[in-house]
Amino acid sequence: DSGVTQTPKHLITATGQRVTLRCSPRSGDLSVYWYQQSLDQGLQFLIQYYNGEERAKGNILERFSAQQFPDLHSELNLSSLELGDSALYFCASGKGGDVEAFFGQGTRLTVV
Amino acid sequence: AQTVTQSQPEMSVQEAETVTLSCTYDTSESDYYLFWYKQPPSRQMILVIRQEAYKQQNATENRFSVNFQKAAKSFSLKISDSQLGDAAMYFCAYRRKETSGSRLTFGEGTQLTVNP
Numbered sequence: 001d002s003g004v005t006q007t008p009k010h011l012i013t014a015t016g017q018r019v020t021l022r023c024s025p026r027s028g029d030l031s032v033y034w035y036q037q038s039l040d041q042g043l044q045f046l047i048q049y050y051n052g053e054e055r056a057k058g059n060i061l062e063r064f065s066a067q068q069f070p071d072l073h074s075e076l077n078l079s080s081l082e083l084g085d086s087a088l089y090f091c092a093s094g095k096g097g098d099v100e101a102f103f104g105q106g107t108r109l110t111v112v
Numbered sequence: 113a114q115t116v117t118q119s120q121p122e123m124s125v126q127e128a129e130t131v132t133l134s135c136t137y138d139t140s141e142s143d144y145y146l147f148w149y150k151q152p153p154s155r156q157m158i159l160v161i162r163q164e165a166y167k168q169q170n171a172t173e174n175r176f177s178v179n180f181q182k183a184a185k186s187f188s189l190k191i192s193d194s195q196l197g198d199a200a201m202y203f204c205a206y207r208r209k210e211t212s213g214s215r216l217t218f219g220e221g222t223q224l225t226v227n228p
Contacts, residue, residue: 031213043203043218050212058215088155094213099145099164101207101216103157 003027004093006104014112018079021107025072025093031055032074033094033101034066038087049074081111114139116206118219125194126227132179133189133222135204141165145207146180147216148189152200160202163187191224199226 003026013019025032034046036059045058049068060066063081068074078085088108094101116137125131137146148160163171163180171178175195179188191198204219 033213033215035216042220043216045215045217048213048215055212056215090157092157092216098213099162099207100147100159101213105154105156108155 002102002104004091004102004104006089006091006107008107009105010108010110012110012112013081015081015083017081017111018077019081019109021076021078021089021091021109023074023076023091023093023104025074025091026102029093029095029102030072031094031101032068032072033092034060034074034076035090035092036087037090037106038084041087043090046076078109083111085109086111114141114206114208114217116204116217116219118202118204118222120222121220122223122225124225124227125191127194127196129194130190130192131194131224133191133202133204133224135187135189135219137185137187137204137206137219139185139206139208141208143209145209146178146187147205147207148176148178148187149203149205149218150198150200151203151221157203161189194226196226196228199224 005024030051046060048056088106091104092101146163150158175192205216208214
């Protein structure tokens with residue numbers, strides 16, 4: 001158990017819908033990272049938050065947004081969903097100066 | 113931008129034998145971190161081993177060791193005495209060194225099969 005909690009574990013939704021994925025980082029971790037793992041794109045970095053502020057942005061679509069709350073949990077919002085958004089979404093957390101980031105178990109999103 | 117390349121989409125090894133997975137990367141940084149992650153069928157991302165670029169000594173974790181060639185920008189993973197439980201997708205990853213942390217850049221992955 002990495003200490004990073006992601007909910008829900010599985011999500012099935014229809015095209016055009018909006019979903020929210022939640023991540024609770026390890027106690028004391030200030031950084032939260034979101035990654036998308038799809039069959040054709042591999043593991044792609046989406047966005048990083050550090051202590052409530054956006055720190056880095058990767059290949060995140062405009063239909064996607066994220067935020068980190070004062071208690072340091074983070075949410076990834078995916079809207080106007082398309083079939084191609086079906087993927088495994090990982091959250092990882094770290095203290096910042098850590099060498100390692102710790103991964104949650106992921107949320108499997110299926111868009112039908 | 114940093115890139116990570118794994119040129120072996122699939123590898124197989126006999127149980128108890130040794131296998132080496134290859135990884136190359138490109139960066140202009142002088143200090144950074146390199147990782148190997150294992151992703152079994154459960155899809156959990158498990159850290160196998162890490163290397164800090166300023167350390168010349170190759171990292172070792174039990175049956176897992178790396179061959180880090182900084183000048184060649186090569187970072188291979190050797191698995192000794194392979195076990196059935198080692199069967200998984202293996203990802204090589206790069207990370208810049210930053211005080212607030214930084215993203216991981218992953219390679220495409222190598223699917224390892226262990227044959228009994």
